[in-house]
C-alpha cells in the first residue's frame with residue numbers, strides 16, 4: 465500500500481535509494497515513507513484470582529469478551545495509553561507492573577500489540593457503553609461459559625500461568641531517557 469504524496473508537505477513523492485533500499489521519499493522536505501505501522505496495547509488486570517474483561521459492543525469482535533486495550537496516539541507513551549484505555553473502558557484505576565506478552569502482525573499495516581500485567585488500584589468495573597457494553601472481573605472457571613476472543617484466551621493463559629518478572633520500566637537508567645520509556649528485564653546484580 466504505497467503513498468503517492470508527502471504526508472508532511474503534500475509534494476509528489478519520488479523513489480530514492482536509502483541505505484540500499486528503494487523507498488518513497490519527498491524531494492521537497494525530509495519525509496520518507498517507511499510504511500504503515502500501528503501500536504496497540506492490552507491490559508491484564510488481576511484482582512485476587514480474577515481477571516478484568518470487557519465485552520466488545522462494536523465490530524471487530526462484537527459480543528466477544530476481551531481484555532481492555534486500544535491504540536496508541538502518535539505522541540503518547542505506552543504506559544499512559546494502557547492506563548487511559550483501562551479507565552475509559554471500565555472505570556478501573558490500574559498501574560503498569562510489567563510487559564508480559566507481545567503479538568507482532570506484519571500485514572498491510574504492521575501492528576505491534578504490547579500486553580501489560582497491571583496491578584488493580586481502585587474502582588468497580590463500569591462499561592463505557594461505547595466501545596464495551598459489559599465489564600467485570602472473572603475467574604478462569606467463570607470465563608469458561610463466556611465467548612472469549614481467541615487472542616484473549618491466549619492472554620488469559622499468560623495471565624494465570626506466567627512466571628518470571630517480564631520487562632519492567634527502568635525509571636532511573638544510567639543513560640539519559642531523553643523522552644523515551646525504557647523497559648528491560650530486571651537487574652539481578
Ligand SMILES: [Zn+2]
Pocket residue numbers: 470471472473474475490491492493494495
Ligand atoms: Zn514533503
